[in-house]
Amino acid sequence: MIRFDNxxxxxxxxxxxxxxxxxxxxxGEFVFVIGKSGSGKSTLIKLMTREEKPTEGTVYIDxxxxxxxxxxxxxxxxxxxxxxxxxxxxxxxxxVFENVAFAGEIVGMPKKRLMQTVDIVLSVVGLRGKASSxxxxxxxxxxxxxxxxxxxxxxxxxxxxxxxxxxxxxxxSEAIMALLEEINRNGxxxxxxxxxxxxxxxxxxxxxxxxxxRIVRDEKDSGYSVFGDLSAEAEAQL
Amino acid sequence: MSFRAFTNSVxxxxxxxxxxxxxxxxxxxxxxxxLLIMSAFVVFSADARYxxxxxxxxxxxEVYMKLNGTEDERAAVTAYLDSDTExxxxxxxxxxxxxxxxxxxxxxxxxxxxxxxxYNQYLPYxxxxxxxxxxxxxxxxxxxxxxxxxNKVMQERQVMVFLTQATKWVNIGTAGAFCxxxxxxxFIISNxxxxxxxxxxxxxxxxxxxxATNTYIRLPFVIEGALVGxxxxxxxxxxxxxxxxxxxxxxMSKIDASSFYALLPMSSLSKIVIIVCAVCGVMIxxxxxxxxxxxxxxx
Numbered sequence: 001m002i003r004f005d006n007x008x009x010x011x012x013x014x015x016x017x018x019x020x021x022x023x024x025x026x027x028g029e030f031v032f033v034i035g036k037s038g039s040g041k042s043t044l045i046k047l048m049t050r051e052e053k054p055t056e057g058t059v060y061i062d063x064x065x066x067x068x069x070x071x072x073x074x075x076x077x078x079x080x081x082x083x084x085x086x087x088x089x090x091x092x093x094x095x096v097f098e099n100v101a102f103a104g105e106i107v108g109m110p111k112k113r114l115m116q117t118v119d120i121v122l123s124v125v126g127l128r129g130k131a132s133s134x135x136x137x138x139x140x141x142x143x144x145x146x147x148x149x150x151x152x153x154x155x156x157x158x159x160x161x162x163x164x165x166x167x168x169x170x171x172x173s174e175a176i177m178a179l180l181e182e183i184n185r186n187g188x189x190x191x192x193x194x195x196x197x198x199x200x201x202x203x204x205x206x207x208x209x210x211x212x213x214r215i216v217r218d219e220k221d222s223g224y225s226v227f228g229d230l231s232a233e234a235e236a237q238l
Numbered sequence: 239m240s241f242r243a244f245t246n247s248v249x250x251x252x253x254x255x256x257x258x259x260x261x262x263x264x265x266x267x268x269x270x271x272x273l274l275i276m277s278a279f280v281v282f283s284a285d286a287r288y289x290x291x292x293x294x295x296x297x298x299x300e301v302y303m304k305l306n307g308t309e310d311e312r313a314a315v316t317a318y319l320d321s322d323t324e325x326x327x328x329x330x331x332x333x334x335x336x337x338x339x340x341x342x343x344x345x346x347x348x349x350x351x352x353x354x355x356x357y358n359q360y361l362p363y364x365x366x367x368x369x370x371x372x373x374x375x376x377x378x379x380x381x382x383x384x385x386x387x388x389n390k391v392m393q394e395r396q397v398m399v400f401l402t403q404a405t406k407w408v409n410i411g412t413a414g415a416f417c418x419x420x421x422x423x424x425f426i427i428s429n430x431x432x433x434x435x436x437x438x439x440x441x442x443x444x445x446x447x448x449x450a451t452n453t454y455i456r457l458p459f460v461i462e463g464a465l466v467g468x469x470x471x472x473x474x475x476x477x478x479x480x481x482x483x484x485x486x487x488x489x490m491s492k493i494d495a496s497s498f499y500a501l502l503p504m505s506s507l508s509k510i511v512i513i514v515c516a517v518c519g520v521m522i523x524x525x526x527x528x529x530x531x532x533x534x535x536x537x
Contacts, residue, residue: 108240
């Protein structure tokens with residue numbers, strides 16, 4: 001589903017965000033990308049949505065080399081990739097139903113089918129009863145559920161989430177992760193960039209750790225730290 | 239873009255007009271002001287061209303036949319003038335007797351001194367010619383001089399040159415001022431709309447992230463701008479018609495409608511003013527908005 005081939009990214013300011021990153025994510029996998037702030041996690045996501053182009057190397061999504069694709073095809077790529085952000089990015093002037101339906105309207109989905117699809121995804125995320133609420137009337141967790149519903153409308157093969165639980169309390173974070181896991185169980189590949197060590201440790205999924213723009217760890221059924229349950233303080237001392 | 243996506247854009251465009259009423263009012267006022275200036279210029283230049291045309295069509299060309307000219311020679315001149323409908327809009331032949339009577343009339347109370355004048359011996363047949371445009375004078379004069387029996391072709395050359403030049407400069411001035419006004423309007427309106435677009439920049443970036451094309455994002459703004467432009471155009475047209483109607487009735491109350499200096503009636507100008515206003519209004523509004531959105535679609 002995702003393939004990075006010796007990818008380098010240097011920004012115009014001269015800072016190296018990624019240096020020779022190579023990895024592969026198979027269809028239907030659930031992957032956490034972890035690392036400190038500035039390690040290159042967000043750049044990784046930006047390269048997968050073609051917000052940025054690699055300086056060197058190639059990024060493939062579904063075997064298609066997106067790093068060399070024409071600008072006119074970028075919207076097509078983004079319609080097949082569901083995006084979830086830390087700050088939810090919902091349109092404040094639209095209600096829950098409209099926010100979710102918007103992703104389908106963009107691709108010209110027939111009205112009847114769109115209504116049914118939105119109804120289904122809102123049921124999946126448990127917000128069917130709040131379809132007419134505005135985003136500002138919802139809690140953080142509910143807003144993130146709306147964002148997940150929006151990401152699901154076009155039935156994407158891949159969902160990319162950048163710190164999806166960053167603004168949420170632990171209980172809500174658990175619920176959001178459970179939802180993403182459920183989506184993954186239905187065959188959608190999920191890649192999550194996160195700082196949330198508790199969630200990563202508890203879920204025991206594949207973990208790719210990035211440090212200074214390089215992959216320093218890529219393990220299946222792993223946790224946030226190679227030291228398992230040791231605290232960050234203990235890790236620092238070691 | 240699918241039909242459904244297009245209708246969504248139209249709906250969004252209409253919603254956008256109501257979403258920011260103050261920005262909409264400001265945009266309408268700005269475009270309206272520009273269109274009023276443009277309309278005033280269109281009306282002024284149309285009147286200027288009309289007056290030039292009227293003056294240019296007065297008989298500045300006179301053909302004098304030879305004194306002993308034959309009927310056939312006069313028929314040859316008539317035949318040429320009849321055939322050249324592209325350049326000649328009107329001509330009139332005057333017999334020696336008609337010329338004599340006119341000459342006598344010009345003398346007023348002293349006309350009796352011509353009572354015994356043998357006009358058939360001293361006055362020729364003449365033709366007075368009106369041209370469609372003063373710039374055709376040289377060509378028509380050249381043709382007439384080549385007709386047998388023509389003694390002399392008189393033309394007010396300096397008047398002709400002046401009229402040709404004046405018409406040319408009025409046309410150039412109109413086109414130039416039109417372009418400058420259009421550019422100023424585009425600049426002002428694109429900055430005006432930028433405020434509205436800026437307030438929706440977050441929404442635009444979200445649209446980009448979920449796969450909207452630039453056209454899909456831009457279209458509602460373009461439609462919104464074009465509708466605002468169209469509304470401004472209708473207002474500008476109404477105000478121009480009303481104001482010009484007042485000016486026309488005041489100005490024309492003192493002069494004859496067939497005079498050289500008569501203005502064009504509003505009924506002749508109404509169509510061109512609404513076309514210019516509508517085209518410019520829609521273009522300024524639509525294009526100005528489209529340009530403003532461009533910056534925010536680069537995600």
